[in-house]
Amino acid sequence: MPDEKPHPRIILHIDMDYFFAQCEERERPEIKGKPVVICVYSGRGGDSGAVSTSNYEARKLGVKAGIPIYRAKKLAPDAVFLPVNMELYRNISDEVMEILRGYCARFEQESVDEAFCELTGKVPDFDEARSLAVKIKEEIKQKTGLTCSVGIGPNKLIAKIASDYQKPDGLTVVKPEEVLKFLAPLKVTDIIGVGKKIGERLNELGVKTIGEISKLSREELIREFGQAKGTLIKQASQGIDDSQVEEREGTEQIGRITTLKENTKELGIIFDAIDRLSEDVHRKLEARRLSFRSVSFIAISTDLKTRTKSRTLASPAKDLGTIRLTARELAREFITEHPVLLRRVGVRVANLIGEKEQRTLGEF
DNA sequence: TCTGGGGTCCTAGGACCC
DNA sequence: TCTGGGGTCCTAGGACCC
Numbered sequence: 001m002p003d004e005k006p007h008p009r010i011i012l013h014i015d016m017d018y019f020f021a022q023c024e025e026r027e028r029p030e031i032k033g034k035p036v037v038i039c040v041y042s043g044r045g046g047d048s049g050a051v052s053t054s055n056y057e058a059r060k061l062g063v064k065a066g067i068p069i070y071r072a073k074k075l076a077p078d079a080v081f082l083p084v085n086m087e088l089y090r091n092i093s094d095e096v097m098e099i100l101r102g103y104c105a106r107f108e109q110e111s112v113d114e115a116f117c118e119l120t121g122k123v124p125d126f127d128e129a130r131s132l133a134v135k136i137k138e139e140i141k142q143k144t145g146l147t148c149s150v151g152i153g154p155n156k157l158i159a160k161i162a163s164d165y166q167k168p169d170g171l172t173v174v175k176p177e178e179v180l181k182f183l184a185p186l187k188v189t190d191i192i193g194v195g196k197k198i199g200e201r202l203n204e205l206g207v208k209t210i211g212e213i214s215k216l217s218r219e220e221l222i223r224e225f226g227q228a229k230g231t232l233i234k235q236a237s238q239g240i241d242d243s244q245v246e247e248r249e250g251t252e253q254i255g256r257i258t259t260l261k262e263n264t265k266e267l268g269i270i271f272d273a274i275d276r277l278s279e280d281v282h283r284k285l286e287a288r289r290l291s292f293r294s295v296s297f298i299a300i301s302t303d304l305k306t307r308t309k310s311r312t313l314a315s316p317a318k319d320l321g322t323i324r325l326t327a328r329e330l331a332r333e334f335i336t337e338h339p340v341l342l343r344r345v346g347v348r349v350a351n352l353i354g355e356k357e358q359r360t361l362g363e364f
Numbered sequence: 365t366c367t368g369g370g371g372t373c374c375t376a377g378g379a380c381c382c
Numbered sequence: 383t384c385t386g387g388g389g390t391c392c393t394a395g396g397a398c399c400c
Contacts, residue, residue, distance in 0.1 A: 019400095040368035050368045053400090065400085068366050084368085111371085111400050193373090195398050228374060229397090257369055294392090304367070312392060344368085 008176045010119040010129050011245060013151045013159035014100060014136075016093075017168035019113035021055040023092050024082055026145045035061060035079035039069050042259040047073060052084050056168065089113075095144050103136055106245045116156055118245040126152065126175045133171055154179065157241035161190055179239035184211030191236045198225060198233075213237035250288070255298065255348030256280045263302050263341040270331050270345055277347040278324040291316040291353045295323055297330035298346030299338070308348075309334045316353050323349060 016022065020038040025031060035058035041049040047069040054063045054072075061076040072079070093112045101107045106118035123129045133150045140148055149170040151162025158179055162172040174182045188210055189199040201224065207213055213221075213233060222230030235241065256277040260269065274297070285292065296310035309330040313322070327347045 042368065044365080046365065048365065048367095050366095052368070066367075070365075071367090086370095114400075193398065197397060226375070252372070253370095255370070259368070296393095306395080308394065310393065346369085 007120070008154045010123060010126060011153055011156055011159040012104075012117040012119055012129065012133060012136075013153075013156065013163040014096075014115050014117065014148050015150075015160075015163045015167070016096065016113035016146060016148045018053055018055045018059075019093075019146075020053045020084065020089055021058075022146050023089050024080075024085070025055065026092070027088065031080045033057070035063065035076045037063055037069075037072050037076065037079050037081050038084055039072075039081055040084055041069070044259060044261060046070075048259075054079075092144060092146065096140055096146065096148070099139055099143060100136065103132065104245075106247070108245045108247060116159065116245045119152075126173055130171065130173045133173075137169075137171065155239075155241040156243055156245065157192065157236055158182070158239060160192055161186065164190070183237070183239055184209060186210045188213065188233075191233065193229065193232055194236075198229065201225075202233075210237050250290075250352070250354065252352060253348055253350035254281055254284050254288075254290075254292075254352070255296070255346055257298060257300075257344055257346035259344045260342060263343050265335050265339055265341055267332060267335060270335070270342065271328055273345050274327045274331060274347055275324055277345070278320060278327055281347055281349055282320040282323055285318060285349065285352075289355045291318040292323075292349035293317075293351035293353065294349065295326040295330065296346075296348040296350065297327050297334055298344075298348060299331075299334055299340075299342050300344040300346075301338075301340045302343050304343070307334070307338065310348075310350075312351065316351075323347065 021036045024036055024038065036055040037058050038052045038054065039049055040052050049069045051063060051065055051067050051069060051072050053065050058076055058079050063072045063076050089112055097109055097115060100115055100117055104117040105121050108116040110116060119129050123132055129152050133152060137148060137150060140146060147169040149163050149167040151159045151165065151172050153159040153162050153174040154176045158174050162174050165172040186209060188194050188202045188207060191210065205216065207215060214237060218230065218234040221233050224230065225233060258273055258277060260273060293316050294310055294312040296308050299307050311326055311330060
């Protein structure tokens with residue numbers, strides 16, 4: 001058996017800085033330097049809705065993603081408030097991803113403003129990777145006008161945490177031999193997949209930092225958080241992550257949610273919303289030439305609890321009528337079972353089937 | 365005029381089949 | 383006779399991410 005060391009992987013993660021707000025700054029140079037707040041208005045009138053993201057000037061004033069718009073206006077009365085313009089962000093995102101893709105052995109877009117890039121084989125070592133990252137950042141800046149933060153590490157976990165380590169316009173490289181020292185002082189919630197709930201439970205167990213996770217055995221973690229999460233937390237704490245950079249195969253589900261004009265359990269109002277949402281979902285489905293095998297009705301009550309009701313069809317469908325009718329049926333059953341006031345409702349299709357598979361199925 | 369909208373992944377229980 | 387046991391699909395819900 002040859003006992004040479006396995007060649008370390010070199011993974012880059014890129015994260016666009018305060019992306020939506022930065023896109024708006026690019027389009028409207030006159031707002032640069034001011035606090036900028038990107039909002040999702042609920043449609044209930046006034047400032048009902050939440051902040052999607054904000055630039056650093058606004059963040060300094062306490063305006064962060066998720067807070068209600070009216071509170072943001074109190075914190076930053078002189079800020080520029082803009083509604084989300086997804087089409088603009090998608091277009092700019094495409095420009096960025098195009099540039100990045102050119103440098104990767106393998107590429108994985110994670111969201112509209114994040115991506116992984118496999119550099120293994122493209123550069124010989126981490127120092128060369130750093131130089132390449134500088135070049136990529138410059139090219140993105142020059143071609144799109146936007147800044148981003150980049151992390152480089154021996155796996156996706158480390159690369160992603162590294163890209164978050166220094167922002168905006170940051171570049172953090174973590175070599176394999178530095179991984180444990182890098183992770184040890186970080187908060188447990190810096191691990192992807194460890195959020196508020198698990199973070200709190202770990203804190204209760206006396207674990208605040210990633211380094212302190214070593215106090216708990218893999219068995220204890222699995223008992224506490226289940227097989228998958230327990231294993232993930234243990235591995236992550238040791239800097240281990242074997243997941244691969246791979247192109248996403250396409251979406252698993254397509255859904256649309258809306259806030260109702262008023263809280264209600266009246267089927268008439270809910271059906272109207274379902275019809276509009278179904279059309280949007282159907283449009284996206286058509287654009288991607290997909291069929292679906294299951295339909296869900298999503299109900300969010302006034303206490304913001306989310307419940308779903310779903311149905312799998314005997315055979316795949318792709319027409320609007322099936323979405324609308326199934327969602328309506330599910331909504332009717334839902335209201336019978338849970339007669340609560342709803343604040344938001346949604347329609348989702350899943351078990352999506354692409355054109356190729358549809359043809360295969362058609363042969364039988 | 366509290367708290368938007370688009371996703372992914374995992375778990376658990378029941379149905380059903382062999 | 384003590385109701386085995388494994389696999390897969392479906393539904394519902396939770397946690398998390400951006």
